[in-house]
Amino acid sequence: MTSSNSPISMIIDCDPGHDDAMALVVAARHANVLGVTTVAGNAPISATTRNARIVLDMIGSTAPLHQGAHRPLVAPPRDASYVHGKSGLDGADLPKPSRPADSEDAVGFIIDTCRAIEGVWLVPTGPLTNIALALRSAPDIARRIAGISLMGGGSFGNRSAAAEFNVWADPEAAAMVFEYGGKLIMSGLDVTHKLQATPQRIAKVRALPGQLASVLADLFVFFSDVYVSRHDNMQGGAVHDPCAVLALTHPQLFTTKPQHVVIELNGEHTRGMTMIDQRGLIERLNPNCEVVWDVQAEEAFDVIVQAIGHYSK
DSSP states (O other), rough: OOOOOOOOOEEEEEEEOHHHHHHHHHHHHSSSSEEEEESSSSHHHHHHHHHHHHHHHHHTTTOOEEEEOOOOOOOOOOHHHHOOOOTTTTTTTOOOOOOOOBBSOHHHHHHHHHHHHOOOEEEOOOHHHHHHHHHHOOOOGGGOEEEEEEEOSSSSSSSSSOHHHHHOOOOOHHHHHHHHHHHEEEEEEHHHTTSSEEEHHHHHHEEEEEEEHHHHHHHHHHHHHHHHSSSSSSSEEEOOOOOHHHHHOGGGGEEEEOEEEEESSOOOTTTTTTEEEOOOOOTSSOOOEEEEEEOOHHHHHHHHHHHHHOOOO
């Protein structure tokens, strides 16, 4: 869909969130970002939209920003302030946003863009509400997009023993996305927990000149301190969301496997689980998803550092 010399076109659907901020920086450096849409998730929608604008401002991006769903399709709204703080980007002295979102119709923007331009990748790094609403409202875009590369899911959970936050927050939306029938790449906790912002890696960001590097280093420290304090054996924060971008822009850094994945909606203890069919049985279901299992972590983090350095002057 793109030549080796032309960047992949994508829409980033996010809920910034420390790791979403890093994903935006990497995407701006290595992809053609047609727009950014926001969803409630790590923080309420007003905060995630504000945070997205601040990050776009700091990297000088002119990509349009559109605010989206303020709550899940069915489930009650629940955020991740216990990880990201009340603002969604606690831990750094952030500049004020230059302006509000360009609209409050993220779903309309996704639909219009995918109808106007064939071969766009949708890259959701938060709950899948906006993506599900777009696919439900305009089923024709499923045939026009290149695919969906998402951060979410995994063979274990973080919000429950079985469910990862993004899928757990809106499992009905996730089920719609996993059933849409096109190319789907899932970067779940199995891979994202292998890409950690260790003190040594944060030091690489801190050593860069400029305001952006200083702000992002502070964000990394806050985020990593939360992760280290809440886990038995983690050396830094799990840098989840850039994986969904890097799986497209730097696929050589990842190990993937085509597998069948379904979303559990009704289990008392497993609601929001991404059930990955790992059986060796011949009669297993056909794959509907490319599951990302491993990453060359040092090389991937270096890509993040280089992207930060590109914008931090």
